[in-house]
Amino acid sequence: MAKVSRRTFLQAAAASAALPLVGALPRAGRAQAGGAKPFAGKTLNVFMFDHPYPRALKEMLPQFTERTGIKVEMDTPGFIVYNQRADLELSTGSGAFDVMTMTFIFSGKWIGAGWASKLNDFIAKDPAAEAADFLPGAMSPMKLGNDVFALPFVAESTLMVYRTDVLSKAGVKPPETYDELLAIAPKIQSAEIKAYMGRGTNGFHWVWPNFLYAYGGKFFADPPKDMTPLLASPESIKSADVLGKLYRDYSVPGVASFAEPQSAGGMMDGRTAIFIDALAWVGLAGDPVKSKVHDKVSFMLPPGGPAGRFPQVAVHGIQIPAAAKQKEVSWEFVKWATSKEVMGRIAETTTYPAVTRGSVLANPKYKQKYNWGGSDIGALHGQVLTLAGSGYMTYRTVPEFPPIADRVTIALSEISTGQKSAEQAMRECNRDVEGILTKAGHKIRKP
Numbered sequence: 115m116a117k118v119s120r121r122t123f124l125q126a127a128a129a130s131a132a133l134p135l136v137g138a139l140p141r142a143g144r145a146q147a148g149g150a151k152p153f154a155g156k157t158l159n160v161f162m163f164d165h166p167y168p169r170a171l172k173e174m175l176p177q178f179t180e181r182t183g184i185k186v187e188m189d190t191p192g193f194i195v196y197n198q199r200a201d202l203e204l205s206t207g208s209g210a211f212d213v214m215t216m217t218f219i220f221s222g223k224w225i226g227a228g229w230a231s232k233l234n235d236f237i238a239k240d241p242a243a244e245a246a247d248f249l250p251g252a253m254s255p256m257k258l259g260n261d262v263f264a265l266p267f268v269a270e271s272t273l274m275v276y277r278t279d280v281l282s283k284a285g286v287k288p289p290e291t292y293d294e295l296l297a298i299a300p301k302i303q304s305a306e307i308k309a310y311m312g313r314g315t316n317g318f319h320w321v322w323p324n325f326l327y328a329y330g331g332k333f334f335a336d337p338p339k340d341m342t343p344l345l346a347s348p349e350s351i352k353s354a355d356v357l358g359k360l361y362r363d364y365s366v367p368g369v370a371s372f373a374e375p376q377s378a379g380g381m382m383d384g385r386t387a388i389f390i391d392a393l394a395w396v397g398l399a400g401d402p403v404k405s406k407v408h409d410k411v412s413f414m415l416p417p418g419g420p421a422g423r424f425p426q427v428a429v430h431g432i433q434i435p436a437a438a439k440q441k442e443v444s445w446e447f448v449k450w451a452t453s454k455e456v457m458g459r460i461a462e463t464t465t466y467p468a469v470t471r472g473s474v475l476a477n478p479k480y481k482q483k484y485n486w487g488g489s490d491i492g493a494l495h496g497q498v499l500t501l502a503g504s505g506y507m508t509y510r511t512v513p514e515f516p517p518i519a520d521r522v523t524i525a526l527s528e529i530s531t532g533q534k535s536a537e538q539a540m541r542e543c544n545r546d547v548e549g550i551l552t553k554a555g556h557k558i559r560k561p
Contacts, residue, residue: 151183156443160188161203161211162432163196166394167267168215170460171451178450184443192373194316197516204229209437212444216264216431219519221255222511224433230263231434236445237262243449244473251499252470255511256431264431265452266470270392271498272324272416272425275399278487279410280307280387292325292356292417295388299364302387309364311386312357313377318526319519321390323426323509325353328419333509333518341512341556345522346544353419354529354536361530370530382406390416392428393468393495400486401465412487413494427502428510429470467491514554518547 162168168190175186191199197217203210204224216230224230237245245253248266256264276288284302289295299309313321326332331349335342344350361369366380374391378398381389382405389396402408416425432451434444450456458474460466467484469475475492484491509515525543528534534542548558 151181153443153446154183156183156440157185157187158212158440158443158447159210160186160213160447161196161200162188162190162213162215163193163217164190165193165268165430166464166466167460170464170466171456174456174459178447182446182450184446186447201516204435204437207435207437209435209439211435212438212440213447214433214435216256216433218255218270218428218430219510219515221264221431223513223516225258225263226513229436231436231438231441233262233265233434233445233448234260236449240445240449242453244454244471247454247471247473249470249472249475249499251427251503252429254503255429264433265448266429266431267452267457268394268428268430268468269470269495269499270394270426270428270430270468271495271502272321272390272427273393273396273413273491273494273498274388274390274416275381275396275411275413276389277302277307277384277387277407277410278412288412288414289388289417292328292353292419295417296356296359299360303364307384308366308386309388310360311377311380311389311391312361312365312369312372312530313374313391314370314372314527314530316519316523317372317374317377317391318523318530320392320426320428322354322357322522322526324390324416324424325357325419326350327424327506328417328421329353329356330419330421333515334512335559337509338512340559341514341551342559343518343544343547343551345525345547346541349421350544351536351540354526354540357526358529358532358536362532370527393491394466397465397467397484397491400484400491404465408486410487413489413491415494415497423501424506425498425501426510427499427507467495469495514551514556517550521546521550 172188179185197220200214201220237243252266252269256262256266280302281288286298286301289298303309329349329352331347331353332344335344366385374395377391378395380386381399384407399405399411400408415423432448434441434448438444454471454473457469457471461469461474461480474480481492521543525539528539529536552558
């Protein structure tokens with residue numbers, strides 16, 4: 115694999131002073147001398163989906179309360195449940211939550227509908243937010259024009275983790291293409307170790323696009339201008355067929371229903387040889403405390419195909435709902451939770467390389483910690499964000515994507531469990547997606 119250059123990605127962060135990832139967190143910018151707590155007695159209701167970052171925030175909440183006087187009640191259901199409840203909450207404007215996650219695939223809908231507060235004034239008045247430190251590729255999905263609607267806490271770049279011992283024993287190299295992955299699968303699979311770890315449920319529409327675009331396929335012709343779906347193209351069918359074969363023949367039983375923790379756990383427990391997914395999840399295989407195979411894995415970009423490599427990126431942020439009733443208090447949490455001190459602490463004390471701030475990514479301590487199996491995780495993370503910056507991720511933020519993703523998930527589940535052929539499932543899927551888009555007012559042309 116060609117060496118990855120950090121220069122292009124990190125040049126914007128070069129001017130940022132290296133910060134100590136571990137150390138005493140500074141007092142809140144608005145705290146007054148003598149230990150005064152400017153928001154004593156206030157309570158925030160925070161709603162985020164379950165993820166390594168919110169888990170870490172929960173552990174740090176006493177520090178936030180000590181600094182500001184603000185008590186925090188945080189609810190973190192699973193990803194699917196969160197999105198269902200959040201979409202309903204935001205659409206009704208009840209104001210029940212003061213702070214919420216801005217989910218990548220819903221960002222276009224929620225921002226476009228006016229359900230998220232603009233943060234520009236808060237950022238302008240509060241230098242402590244250090245908004246310029248966020249990497250452009252991470253901040254972009256949180257904006258509409260020049261207006262900022264959330265601050266990003268995670269950039270889920272897709273990477274591949276693989277068992278160096280298993281591949282070496284089989285005499286094969288890490289796959290550079292999905293065709294190669296399919297070809298080596300029977301060589302690296304055994305009774306104890308499956309060749310490939312997939313992810314079902316909400317993971318289908320996250321993992322499959324890595325295959326889809328590599329084979330030259332697309333979700334839509336030219337989003338958002340031309341939303342004609344291309345899910346029944348030969349390239350789409352081919353990519354879905356390859357994914358289905360990996361799930362059916364070379365993955366663990368029941369993988370089509372796995373959520374993120376199950377898939378990551380399978381890799382960490384040594385039950386599989388290759389896992390392609392978001393950095394926050396594949397990265398757990400390198401955890402020296404929790405992973406049984408941490409000293410037997412390495413990382414690289416996901417495989418490519420005839421059209422090239424198209425690793426996926428999902429950026430999630432923290433927003434203040436438009437209906438929130440105490441926005442000044444909410445801002446204190448948003449600023450704290452996405453600060454370089456907190457993000458740096460989480461990156462150092464947990465396994466969390468999917469950071470969004472240039473100063474954290476450029477810190478020598480980050481580079482030292484996230485060098486797994488000879489892989490520079492920061493450089494790989496940066497390269498994925500650079501690739502995704504070319505614009506191929508636009509499909510994921512169109513307002514109609516969430517229901518389309520649900521329909522694609524059904525099709526890929528049917529293929530992966532052998533219920534339908536890739537051709538039948540994707541043609542039926544494309545027909546239904548045309549209906550979704552037509553109902554939404556899009557003109558669909560014959561591709």
